[in-house]
Amino acid sequence: MLFDILRHFKNSLVKRPFFHSKKLFSSFTQPISITLNATHSSAKDAIDSLIDKIPGPYEVCILLVSRTYSPKELDLFPSYLFTKLRPRVLAGCVVDKVYSSSDSIEFGHGISLFLGGLGKKEDSWRFDEFCDNVQGSRREYKTNSVGRWSIPNTEIRSNMIETNEYNLNKFQSISTIPHEFELPDELKYLKENNISPDLFFLISDAEPYQFLESLDHHFPQSKKLGIIGSSTPFITGRPFSLFKNCDMLSKGIVGIAFTSMTSTSMIKKQIQVDHQSLCSIGEPLKITNCQGNIIIELDGLNPTDLLLKRFQSENFDQALSKETEYYLGIYDVENKLDESMLIVNKILSGDPVRGNMAIDTTKNLKNGQFVKFMYRKNYSKFELNPNISNDNGINLVLATSDRENMDLTTSSPDLNRIIIEKNIFGGISENGIIIGKGAINKNQFGTSWVCNVPYSSASLLL
Secondary structure, X not given: XXXXXXXXXXXXXXXXXXXXXXHHOOXXXXXXXXXXXXXXXXXXXXXXXXXXXXXXXXOEEEEEEEOOOOHHHHHHHHHHHHHHHOOOEEEEEEEOEEEOOOOOOOEEOOEEEEEEOOOOHHHOEEEEEEEEXXXXXXXXXXXXXXXXXXXXXXXXXXXXXXXXXXXXXXXXXXXXXXXXXXXXXXXXXXXXXXXOOOEEEXXXXXXXXXXXXXXXXXXXXXXXXXXXXXXXXXXXXXXXXXXXXXXXXXXXEEEEEEEEOOOOOOOXXXXXXXXXXXXXXXXXXXXXXXXXXXXXXXXXXOHHHHHHHHHHHOOOOOOOOOOOOEXXXXXXXXXXXXXXXXXXXXXXXXXXXXXXXXXXXXXXXXXXXXXXXXXXXXXXOOOOOHHHHHOOOOEEEEEEOOHXXXXXXXXXXXXOXXXXXXXXXXXXXXXXXXXXXXXXXXXXXXXXXXXXXXXXXXXXXX
């Protein structure tokens, strides 16, 4: 009798919309169970091959699909998988590549599937789904704003006229995100009930920046990990192909909040970030003059001239050229040289004469921050640390590919493999990954960012 009641309750939830009301905002206290990966050439074959390997119904399903499938196959994935598995929530997207090798840690054609919500209650997770900006218009903050500042407001303009001068300190980066800190209703419920998730797993289009600011403001200690979907306008006819239950979306953010139902967090390690294609240039430097995303002085010197001289004086594997890509590693604002908290942004432009250097960031730089120069090596293949497969748990592994060297073919090899022995869920996107390690203490705000450095990765052990 009890089993019939529970089964009826579960089936009623499946038929409801992806994001339900607060009254139905339920906590399914089942632990994370398995990851599955398949490399079959068709969507139905890949999904059907996994069904027999799944021991029971799961509440949460996260799906990453490589772009190597045909447009028809990609359109079929969310609806067919949702119909077969009938989870409470399915979220995912099309990416460049997925984890696809049982012999080594490699990424290629196929699907990567994460299933949660089956097991014993005593060591369990709570899963809460959410979405944002899937409909309507919104402002895009990651625009081509190299070396530009936003137009001052009326008060600042009036002050300029009165004093007959332009005060550089009153300008901000044109890409700076206003601190509105809005949350979707699903996450407002968590906030109102003092629920602080251990992890937010995010799947997004190219504009997650304002949403990340809101998450860092309201849930500063929560970790954030996610992937920007691959660009698919010439494959599916959509700028991005995101999955929400049976539907495919062109934009927005979908995600799952993971909350441990035990007294201690079930996340076993901190997010591990690896920049395989980057090399440091010299020792860290202090920003002594900056505005917005523009660095004017480092240690009181011309930053662009300093970068060029350092690169020429060091014994690097490659010569200085116009094709060399430079990056800036930005340390924590508390002036600690903690490599584990380093944020890396591309150097967009620099003027050796004037010295101004533009950084690809939506956040305003601060005087007193420490930074270090980095450059990209001649690197052409992503290699994951082989020790990751030896960890006891499930590894979430996300990485970035090089958009200049992508394999643009959509033909899929007929490999017909199923991979279940290594608990790795992962994918690679040319558009970047989302990283947020969370604040160390309650008096800090977390700083989440989008890493789009080619061949960089972020992994988290659950």
